[in-house]
Amino acid sequence: MAYKIAFFDIDGTLVNEEKQIPQDAIAAIHELKARGVEAVIATGRAPYFFKPIADELGIDSYVSLNGAYVVYKGKAIFKRAIPRDSMEQLVRHAASNNHFLVFEGEQFYYSNTEDHPFMLSSVDSLKVDRPHYDPAFWESSEVFQVFLHCGEAEEHLYIGSIPSLRFVRWHPNAMDVLPTDGSKALGIQYLLESLGIKPEEAVAFGDGLNDKEMLEYVGLGIAMGNSHPELLVHADYVTTSVDEEGIRNGLIHAGLLEAQA
Template sequence: MSYQIVFFDIDGTLVDEQKQIPQDTVDAIRELQSRGIETVIATGRAPYFFAPLAEKLGIDSYISLNGAYVVYKGKPIFSREIPRESVERFVGVAARHRHSLVFEGHDAFYTNNEADPFMIESVTSLRVDLPGHDPDFWKKQSIYQLFLHCETAEEPLYDQAVPGLKLIRWHEKAMDVIPDDRSKAQGIEAFLAHLGIGSEAAVAFGDGLNDKEMLSLVGLGIAMGNSHEELKPYADYVTTHVDEGGIRNGLKYAGLIG
């Protein structure tokens, strides 16, 4: 198969546990780009969380916020916010359980509890600045995603709490809150339609639970060696660990670099 485009998750895929890009990953992506293959970031992160990384890799196209905000060569081509009434209901449920939230727009993010240790710990783990404080941010701007800060044992409190929303854990103290029909795959479909490329001509790399739909959609889904075990059955191929040439080895397997 002659693949035309590759989508890359960030955490655990492009970057290691220290949020650094291995040099062999940088070199592999540059080689891929030199061969005329489209390179695209596909992440649960918001754009302001990965701008320096994208610049370092020379990538200006991305699927962000778990498929909600899509940009091709610097220009937005697709967006889908969470309905405001759903955000309002979720804010009420989280308040009853005394759990903090972070509200993510496409160009800024704010929390309703700047002193919450769970929020500080989880956001700091991303190696990004902490959010501003504005409990009413969701009333003023389009919200594409929420962070809910709670422990795993508390997840049942949110079962069916707000119809139409689902939770995906990404940290022991934090979960993404997104529409239940949202995934990176939705953003990738919009991206591929914009370019007129079929999903069979696409490759995707991922390591987390929010990569299941993405790896299933594309022609070649590659899971990192350090992937969550529940992701690996959704992959066509499991490459090596992010710190062991995982991106380079996966691209070699796809026949995209030498």
């Protein structure tokens, strides 16, 4: 199969634990693009969380916010905000459990707590600016995704509690909240259809629980060697880790780059 496009998760895939892109990954992406293959970021992050990464790689197309916000060559082509009634239910339910939220908008993100340690630890792990404080942001602006801050032992309070929403853990203290049918795969599907590319002509790289649908949807789903164990059964191939030339080795397996002598 001659693949035409490749999607790359960020955390644990393009960047390592230090949130740095290994030089071999940078070189591999540039070589891929030079061969005429589209390189697209596919991440749970919001665009304002990864602009420096995209700029360093020379990538201006992305599926962000777990499929809710899609940009192709710098132009937004798909937006899907969480319905207001679902937001109201979530805010009320989280408050009843004394858990705090971060609302991810189009231009920036806002928290309904200023200094809770769970919020600070999850946000700081991304090495990005901290959110502004605005508990009412969701009432007047579109929210594309939410961080819900609670420990794993409290996860059961939310799973299935609001039928229109799903909860995916990405940090010991935080879960992504998105529409029940939302996923990176949904955004990828929209982008591929707009480009006239078939799913089987696409490759995707990921390492986390929010990459399951994406790896299953494309023609070749590649899991990083440092992936969450539960992701591996959803992948067609497991490459090496992010710090062990995982991107390059995966692209070689896909036939998109040649092995170096």
